[in-house]
Amino acid sequence: GQSLEQPSEVTAVEGAIVQMNCTYQTSGFYGLSWYQQHDGGAPTFLSYNALDGLEETGRFSSFLSRSDSYGYLLLQELQMKDSASYFCAVLTHNNDMRFGAGTRLTVKP
């Protein structure tokens, strides 16, 4: 089977840096994706890691350690519009993608 764990809620202030963690257990692991979802909206792709290390895309960075079955999403220079739910999702070799329960990020002034 597969399981993913994420903290349920994180709160941070504007301009700060926040790290959201994801641990997973799966067979046939291929890669780890991160998605952002605002209330009432659809998930939008943020970042993807197939190999160990850090991927950076603007204010967003994602890290993966395959040996630790662990990844995180780092958001810098937080803005109010970053308040949303953030999901990690494991992609397996048979095109199967499973989402974690998500972390609800609240950015305060």
Next chain:
Amino acid sequence: DTEVTQTPKHLVMGMTNKKSLKCEQHMGHRAMYWYKQKAKKPPELMFVYSYEKLSINESVPSRFSPECPNSSLLNLHLHALQPEDSALYLCASSQPLTDSQETQYFGPGTRLLVL
């Protein structure tokens, strides 16, 4: 064009109705997906089509019937649904893993209410 479109945006149906959800993409993706998402929960995978063939069927009740008429279109036929089937139904597309493309692009979803 990185857009996945879904119609309708909203749907209200009775338990005896038959309706269909539609999804379309023109990115040349050969894998398409249906997800179900309840409020404050993550998306749950229902079906995966790869090269127009059903490759994953997540033990979804038979009242949900997927169809992939061609590489750009994905339908979800609904019949005799239950109130607990009310949810946001999301379509996504990507290239299959053998083509080394891992990003899934999601449509805006169809918000379904079953009365």
